[in-house]
Amino acid sequence: MVTNSSNTKSTTHKPAPNSVDELLERASLLAGLTLGELAQIENIRVPDDFKREKGWSGQLLELALGAQAGSKAQQDFANIGVELKTIPIDTNGNPLETTYVCYAHLTDIAGIQWATSSVRNKLNKVLWVPIDGRRDIPPAERCIGTPFLWSLQGEQEAYLRQDWEEIMDMIAMGDIEKVTARHGEFMQLRPKAANGSALTDAIGKNGQIIQTRPRGFYLRKEFTRKILRDYFS
DNA sequence: GAGTGATCATAG
């Protein structure tokens, strides 16, 4: 039932969890609920599809778990160093979409190291929340799966680091226009903007500033599939 | 059908 007419935006939100355990505890209570049921608890309406509200699921979970809403370039739960990511899955538990990591800066990148990069920081600790993402099911009926904590390390970190360095090298060399989503085995760079007319500064072939479409880093499905498989099997 | 490139909403 979709009867929220006011949908008053609350200016107050839940307090953020004070520990990872508390976050996991809260998150585990959501497993098994449908998005419709959680939306009712949080008193927000559910869209009939995500054509015009693509980030709706993620924002619902932020609300339910007490993440700071907003667009700060930091982890969702900065006090405990955890990032929240919802991930749409099919009936086999495989990812249906790539996963956005962070915005990519295309200038002033000299001296940026992997260890202190935005990608590394964002993925240090992630609370993954699988959600049924089948498009033939209305969002309200889609079920929330079992949330789990994951850390970027070992072989997985090495893979992402390699992709990141390859892409960043191209950007630094003024080859941003040569970078396509086909680069990177496990992490790719793709446009990230409100529309095709958005432009931002980047490094040109002769070191000058050029204008190009804003980009973001995304995890390929093969990478997140492994994360899910490692946890659930 | 999969994957790349494009796009939607919102906050600051």
Added chain:
DNA sequence: CTATGATCACTC
């Protein structure tokens, strides 16, 4: 515009 939350939708 930057940056967050992502999924859409067209092309291959």
